[in-house]
Amino acid sequence: MDPIAGTPPLALSREARCVRDLLWRCDLPVVAHVPAVLEALARRGFAESTAGLLVRSMVGPDEDVLVVVPRTARVEIRVSYLVAPEARAARARALARLLAECCGEAEAAT
Amino acid sequence: MLDKIASQRELLAEQSLAFIADCPVLYHCHHFNLFLDQTIDDALGGDAGNALRTAAAREAFGELLTRLSARADLTTPPERLELARALFAAAGHGKLDIAMERGGGGATGEHLHYGFTWLDKYGDAVRRRRPADAVAAGYAAAAAELALGLPPRSVAATESACVALRAPRCEFKLVPGQPPEAPRPHVGKAESLAAAGSGFAGLDEARVATIADGLRQVTAGVAGDARGLVQAFGVFVTLHAATYYNRISYEGLKHVEHQSQAGAAVMEALLRESGHVCVFNTFGGILLSPEWEGMVGTLEGGVAEVVVGCCAIARALGFGAWSVVRLEPGRELVLRAPCTYEGPYWRAREERSDRPRCYFFQGAALAIMQLAHRVPWKDRPGLTQEFYRKLFAAGVPWKVEETSCVAKGDAHCEVKVTPV
Ligand SMILES: [Zn+2]
Numbered sequence: 001m002d003p004i005a006g007t008p009p010l011a012l013s014r015e016a017r018c019v020r021d022l023l024w025r026c027d028l029p030v031v032a033h034v035p036a037v038l039e040a041l042a043r044r045g046f047a048e049s050t051a052g053l054l055v056r057s058m059v060g061p062d063e064d065v066l067v068v069v070p071r072t073a074r075v076e077i078r079v080s081y082l083v084a085p086e087a088r089a090a091r092a093r094a095l096a097r098l099l100a101e102c103c104g105e106a107e108a109a110t
Numbered sequence: 111m112l113d114k115i116a117s118q119r120e121l122l123a124e125q126s127l128a129f130i131a132d133c134p135v136l137y138h139c140h141h142f143n144l145f146l147d148q149t150i151d152d153a154l155g156g157d158a159g160n161a162l163r164t165a166a167a168r169e170a171f172g173e174l175l176t177r178l179s180a181r182a183d184l185t186t187p188p189e190r191l192e193l194a195r196a197l198f199a200a201a202g203h204g205k206l207d208i209a210m211e212r213g214g215g216g217a218t219g220e221h222l223h224y225g226f227t228w229l230d231k232y233g234d235a236v237r238r239r240r241p242a243d244a245v246a247a248g249y250a251a252a253a254a255e256l257a258l259g260l261p262p263r264s265v266a267a268t269e270s271a272c273v274a275l276r277a278p279r280c281e282f283k284l285v286p287g288q289p290p291e292a293p294r295p296h297v298g299k300a301e302s303l304a305a306a307g308s309g310f311a312g313l314d315e316a317r318v319a320t321i322a323d324g325l326r327q328v329t330a331g332v333a334g335d336a337r338g339l340v341q342a343f344g345v346f347v348t349l350h351a352a353t354y355y356n357r358i359s360y361e362g363l364k365h366v367e368h369q370s371q372a373g374a375a376v377m378e379a380l381l382r383e384s385g386h387v388c389v390f391n392t393f394g395g396i397l398l399s400p401e402w403e404g405m406v407g408t409l410e411g412g413v414a415e416v417v418v419g420c421c422a423i424a425r426a427l428g429f430g431a432w433s434v435v436r437l438e439p440g441r442e443l444v445l446r447a448p449c450t451y452e453g454p455y456w457r458a459r460e461e462r463s464d465r466p467r468c469y470f471f472q473g474a475a476l477a478i479m480q481l482a483h484r485v486p487w488k489d490r491p492g493l494t495q496e497f498y499r500k501l502f503a504a505g506v507p508w509k510v511e512e513t514s515c516v517a518k519g520d521a522h523c524e525v526k527v528t529p530v
């Protein structure tokens with residue numbers, strides 16, 4: 001089966017601290033795949049802007065940020081504040097789909 | 111230019127107070143910034159509030175920019191304006207372009223912290239009648255004074271268009287030649303050390319210090335984005351002048367005290383409430399952030415865990431070296447600091463007080479107790495404004511008393527939170 005098409009969607013929820021749809025949360029299914037997921041994000045134009053290795057911050061081409069906790073595979077999706085409030089949820093869903101694709105690639109590579 | 115600014119940053123580690131070019135600075139979020147500005151305007155009226163906030167920003171940032179440009183040996187107007195622009199954006203205040211000649215000038219702001227975040231937070235629900243960016247106005251005036259070598263505190267600034275009023279960008283008029291406002295005593299490192307007691311090793315001191323160091327590394331890496339805004343931990347953050355916060359709080363309070371004691375009591379309560387707003391939004395946001403999970407671990411939600419974590423956050427933000435003297439869950443919390451960011455200002459500029467004056471510290475301690483007991487952290491509760499109102503609007507089961515305060519001449523500041 002095509003690993004990307006076969007990837008189950010990631011559950012997406014609003015972060016506890018979410019104000020005006022800016023912050024969302026996903027959890028990657030496999031902690032061990034985090035490095036490969038980060039590489040897949042880099043191939044899609046995400047650039048790392050990381051303060052320390054305990055948390056990895058990936059900035060997308062449209063200034064959305066994915067903050068990944070390698071130890072727990074938690075991902076916080078920080079939608080760019082330039083996105084109009086009514087369009088932020090859709091942007092978060094698109095980023096969650098992209099993350100699911102990256103998980104599929106990580107799965108296929110291992 | 112950013113390296114010139116960074117090289118002038120200093121930390122008084124024992125007191126957890128931060129400075130740029132000997133001017134005290136600290137981090138606060140947009141929820142706190144908007145709330146405190148509104149408190150001043152409610153207490154003084156919109157025009158007088160705006161005038162005080164503009165004057166306080168002009169004075170505080172004027173001193174910072176003057177000292178910074180002297181230390182960096184910047185002498186030409188373009189260099190000095192570039193310094194002002196770079197510092198403003200790096201500190202998360204937005205993009206401000208200033209054009210000034212001897213006869214007058216103006217400034218244009220885009221994505222200014224106050225106007226932009228006011229619109230994002232309240233724009234749908236509230237119609238605003240006055241511009242929101244007194245800080246940028248005062249800052250632009252100070253930068254213009256410095257660039258052209260005009261007398262300090264002599265340029266008047268007014269915001270003639272504001273995004274919070276639905277203008278496409280913020281515009282400021284700068285008019286030189288006003289009678290200069292009288293200088294006020296400097297509040298810097300020496301004045302802070304003169305006011306402060308020594309550090310205190312409280313509950314879990316090593317853990318508090320380690321987390322505070324880790325958070326400082328995160329905040330040190332934070333800088334304004336392409337538009338000069340800083341988004342961190344789910345809030346918009348500014349690196350701000352402590353003198354701005356202190357002057358508007360204490361001068362606003364004195365103004366109200368002249369009119370009525372009842373009004374003064376209300377304003378004191380509102381200054382404490384600014385501590386609730388900050389602790390709920392920023393401290394709560396940090397505790398639930400992926401940065402916290404990566405650095406400290408997932409929050410379990412124990413009372414001591416939350417209280418100790420909050421002390422570390424306060425230190426990292428530059429609020430003072432908060433330590434837990436005593437914690438009995440459900441019964442008592444005592445926090446101590448060599449001094450807060452509020453106390454040195456009072457000591458340097460006001461008569462010795464007959465009562466404690468660290469209103470933010472008082473409100474923050476009460477809010478920490480409430481967060482530690484009434485928030486089901488494991489369920490990852492939404493830190494919404496509705497939840498805030500539920501926690502703090504009515505029937506808060508705690509009271510707070512500042513039992514020692516450097517503003518009174520005590521050796522340190524200490525607050526005690528107990529059940530009502
Ligand atoms: Zn005090």
